[in-house]
Ligand SMILES: Nc1ncnc2c1ncn2[C@@H]1O[C@H](COP(=O)(O)OP(=O)(O)OP(=O)(O)O)[C@@H](O)[C@H]1O
């Protein structure tokens with residue numbers, strides 16, 4: 525493992541969390557996802573350790589968004605198991621049978637997971653502040669006063685201290701995305717899922733949003749599953765990159781290795797196209 529003084533390691537990134545005997549934060553076991561006859565993910569197995577930041581790369585349609593949506597329980601799992609902190613998220617095996625977990629258990633697990641989407645998905649009929657305090661109050665049962673206080677500090681953190689009373693429609697895309705990040709962080713998630721969060725933004729604000737996420741990566745122990753085309757960002761913040769094709773992991777490894785010296789031809793070709801040299 526590289527030491528902190530290794531010049532190939534960008535300064536802000538600490539060493540990868542140990543993947544020792546500790547229970548993984550996310551575990552996919554023989555995951556299958558079908559949409560009708562279309563098998564999108566097949567026999568997918570991987571684990572993510574606590575505090576680990578993993579970037580998923582791969583061509584369009586390879587199943588990256590589907591993986592995040594499965595973790596967020598926005599899609600129904602059609603086969604296999606997903607565990608969060610060792611607890612089954614959607615199904616478990618009981619007496620040799622695959623049975624759904626209770627809604628109550630699933631809801632409790634889901635509160636540990638936050639997601640930021642490409643299209644922001646803010647509630648348009650609520651102010652910025654209301655967007656941020658909604659779930660902490662109604663899902664976690666936090667006192668309103670505490671939720672408001674936390675929301676203001678998060679708005680400060682994402683550089684929007686004056687926008688608490690604004691409506692999302694009056695904000696730019698970059699501002700809306702910063703609110704969406706604040707909204708996800710308001711739940712103090714253990715796991716943060718980021719699906720192409722800068723793809724819908726004007727190029728000049730992409731850097732601001734990525735810097736906010738870099739800071740979250742540097743200052744918290746939140747486990748991140750990231751889908752992005754921003755390869756510089758992926759390289760800086762990730763401990764591991766997983767290359768997908770056809771719903772399977774083609775290759776995985778340290779970002780320095782995957783981005784500079786990928787072994788698999790499919791990865792070489794994909795990165796050649798994405799990074800604009802081939
Ligand atoms: N709701 C849905 N109904 C039917 N098919 C779907 C649905 N969502 C995704 N798919 C299919 O699942 C496959 C994987 O889609 P997914 O969105 O996960 O890919 P992706 O890797 O995120 O692609 P992109 O890079 O374009 O975002 C695609 O073939 C897609 O058509």
Ligand SMILES: [Mg+2]
Pocket residue numbers: 588589590
């Ligand atoms: Mg996608």
